[in-house]
Amino acid sequence: MHTRPDQQQVQGLQQDPDQSKLVFRLEGDRWTDFPKELQWTTYLQEWHVRGTRIRRLPDFLPLFTQLTVLEIPKNTLSELPPEIGELPGPPRVPPRVHPLPRPTKMVPPELEDCENLERLELTGNHNLSELPFELSGLKKLAHLDIAENRFASIPICALRMTSLQLLDLSSNRLSDLPQDMDR
Structure with a gap:
């Protein structure tokens, strides 16, 4: 409607x-x-x-x-649809979605197809606790903002992002760090 x-x-x-x-x-x-x-x-x-x-x-x-x-x-978006991965690889797509009620399925793995993505903002979704491993393929991502969510640990995909310069995990529920954290 x-x-x-x-x-x-x-x-x-x-x-x-x-x-x-x-x-x-x-x-x-x-x-x-x-x-x-x-x-x-x-x-x-x-x-x-x-x-x-x-x-x-x-x-x-x-x-x-x-x-x-x-x-x-x-907005009241409940998810980022898989079609977002069909975008032509824009140089800057900062999606911010609020709220995300089903945390494990809200960030589609197809987002990795946005090869030129440099900035991803997912702040303030409050229920987001995971990111798909496929996002580690975002080779140009320099800024990942996942503050104000429910992450208990640094997402493994973030540790594999070769161009990542800023990772904002503030106001999460961090309780441990990954054993293979080398960055």
């Missing part, structure tokens, strides 16, 4: 004057679904979707071949 919010809550499609990028902004808790017209705007380079009641990213997300930023904080 799609409800129409006030004009102030939707920035819509706009040209970013600083970076000459086409940007989609959607904000407000009255949104329960993405606008159907969005599927015809595959030229968009940035999505900023914040504070909505949308539960799932659209199936047509992989059609956005020029997408460089996917920012989705403070």
Whole structure:
């Protein structure tokens, strides 16, 4: 179901004057679904979707071949769909999802297919306790933010990320460190 919010809550499609990028902004808790017209705007380079009641990213997300930023904080998304791995490998995709009720299945292994991913933000999901080992294949990932979750240990995949420079595990439930921690 799609409800129409006030004009102030939707920035819509706009040209970013600083970076000459086409940007989609959607904000407000009255949104329960993405606008159907969005599927015809595959030229968009940035999505900023914040504070909505949308539960799932659209199936047509992989059609956005020029997408460089996917920012989705403070929504009611329950998972990152496997289709996110079909994105063309943008240089920067910082997904933030809130909340994630089923921690072991919420970050799909297909995310490893985003070969150029440099930053992954999964802060504040509160139930996330694992990351799939396949994410160790993210060779360009330099920033992994998994603060405010339920990790008891450093995810093994994070130890295998060769370009990782920043790992934020603050406000987790860390109780031990992996034996093979060599970084």
